[in-house]
Amino acid sequence: MRSFITYLKCSVCGKIFDHRQVQRFCQDCNEPLIAIYDLDGMRKNVNKDSFKSRVSSMWRYFEFLPVIDERNIVSLGEGWTPLLKLEKFGDMLGIKNLFLKDESFNPTLSFKARGLSCAVSKAVELGIDKLALPTAGNAGSALSAYCAKAGIKCFVSAPKDTPSLILKECEFYGAEIELVDGLISDAVKIVQSRNDFFDISTMKEPYRLQGKKTLGFEIIEQLGWVVPDWIIYPTGGGTGLIGIWLAVSELIEVGLIDGKFPKMVAVQSSGCAPVVRAYKEGKEQVEYWQGAKTIAYGLRVPKPFAGRLILEVIRKSGGLAIEVEDEDIVKMMRKIAEVEGIMLCPEGSATVVALERLVFGGVIKGDDVVVIFNTASGVKYL
Numbered sequence: 001m002r003s004f005i006t007y008l009k010c011s012v013c014g015k016i017f018d019h020r021q022v023q024r025f026c027q028d029c030n031e032p033l034i035a036i037y038d039l040d041g042m043r044k045n046v047n048k049d050s051f052k053s054r055v056s057s058m059w060r061y062f063e064f065l066p067v068i069d070e071r072n073i074v075s076l077g078e079g080w081t082p083l084l085k086l087e088k089f090g091d092m093l094g095i096k097n098l099f100l101k102d103e104s105f106n107p108t109l110s111f112k113a114r115g116l117s118c119a120v121s122k123a124v125e126l127g128i129d130k131l132a133l134p135t136a137g138n139a140g141s142a143l144s145a146y147c148a149k150a151g152i153k154c155f156v157s158a159p160k161d162t163p164s165l166i167l168k169e170c171e172f173y174g175a176e177i178e179l180v181d182g183l184i185s186d187a188v189k190i191v192q193s194r195n196d197f198f199d200i201s202t203m204k205e206p207y208r209l210q211g212k213k214t215l216g217f218e219i220i221e222q223l224g225w226v227v228p229d230w231i232i233y234p235t236g237g238g239t240g241l242i243g244i245w246l247a248v249s250e251l252i253e254v255g256l257i258d259g260k261f262p263k264m265v266a267v268q269s270s271g272c273a274p275v276v277r278a279y280k281e282g283k284e285q286v287e288y289w290q291g292a293k294t295i296a297y298g299l300r301v302p303k304p305f306a307g308r309l310i311l312e313v314i315r316k317s318g319g320l321a322i323e324v325e326d327e328d329i330v331k332m333m334r335k336i337a338e339v340e341g342i343m344l345c346p347e348g349s350a351t352v353v354a355l356e357r358l359v360f361g362g363v364i365k366g367d368d369v370v371v372i373f374n375t376a377s378g379v380k381y382l
């Protein structure tokens with residue numbers, strides 16, 4: 001197997017960057033870099049059967065990932081998580097094909113493992129030996145674990161009200177932790193002050209996005225190479241939303257699926273809904289949300305760095321952005337636990353609340369194929 005990565009490109013000005021050197025984001029535009037692959041070349045080398053006998057992790061899509069030498073992969077078995085059909089809850093809503101991508105099965109119990117397995121692997125390939133990030137929690141525990149595995153120093157900064165279990169995890173994996181009396185945007189400043197560490201903040205380096213792309217590949221492969229009608233995603237930094245969109249685009253280019261795209265729905269909490277506000281106001285960029293407050297810690301991102309790309313994906317897909325209340329998130333966590341036997345995290349529960357609203361509002365129809373997400377284990381939040 002070989003990676004078909006060719007270069008990195010600024011998502012705004014199109015400037016090209018070399019993936020064989022350490023890169024962050026486009027300093028001219030202050031916007032993320034996207035990895036570009038030789039999809040024509042890949043078309044001649046992969047087909048649907050290529051993946052059948054592959055490893056049961058996200059690294060089964062090696063050609064679509066940026067690591068050149070397989071020996072640099074830092075893996076704890078991330079990805080290839082179950083796509084569960086929610087028969088009972090689907091019946092209650094009148095949706096025949098409702099699927100939950102259950103990311104609680106990942107190492108460190110969250111989907112953050114995907115982006116960080118990929119980014120830490122690429123960091124190893126590029127010879128980086130100190131990594132840091134600001135975190136709402138789950139990215140911190142994932143980075144801590146992958147750094148431990150790779151033998152790399154790790155520094156994380158998090159709000160002091162982050163669930164204690166998650167902070168304990170970071171400590172256990174040997175990370176240095178600095179808590180802030182504030183939000184993730186305050187933790188950003190702490191990480192920036194530690195410039196002896198490479199800042200692996202989401203979208204401020206190119207490769208966490210590449211790992212998150214595998215969410216899209218898996219959903220489509222698990223549905224039998226079918227693209228769902230709706231993807232309902234809990235959006236904080238937006239890496240998963242953008243990643244899934246890239247995955248669909250690449251599969252179409254390579255000819256593994258036809259030209260259909262899913263409608264992408266970004267779900268936020270009404271206590272921190274900067275993407276929803278920008279979407280409703282027809283803005284091209286997301287503005288800072290004052291006084292962010294929500295129990296869905298992963299959605300407590302007052303100004304996502306990739307705001308412009310998030311809005312572009314939602315609009316291009318014909319999707320939408322929607323906010324839900326914390327009170328409903330909590331009620332839905334209980335409901336799904338009782339009906340389906342799954343303990344959702346608050347962010348995952350938010351996608352179910354949004355789904356219910358869109359079904360009751362007549363936006364999502366009974367025959368539509370819908371995918372919602374449990375981005376982490378609810379047990380972390382008890």
Ligand SMILES: Cc1ncc(COP(=O)(O)O)c(C=O)c1O
Nearest residue numbers: 236237238239240298347375376
């Ligand atoms: C459990 C959970 N869900 C969702 C998100 C938001 O993810 P993204 O940055 O891909 O929008 C986070 C981010 O911290 C999270 O921890």
Ligand SMILES: [Zn+2]
Nearest residue numbers: 010013026029
């Ligand atoms: Zn640029």
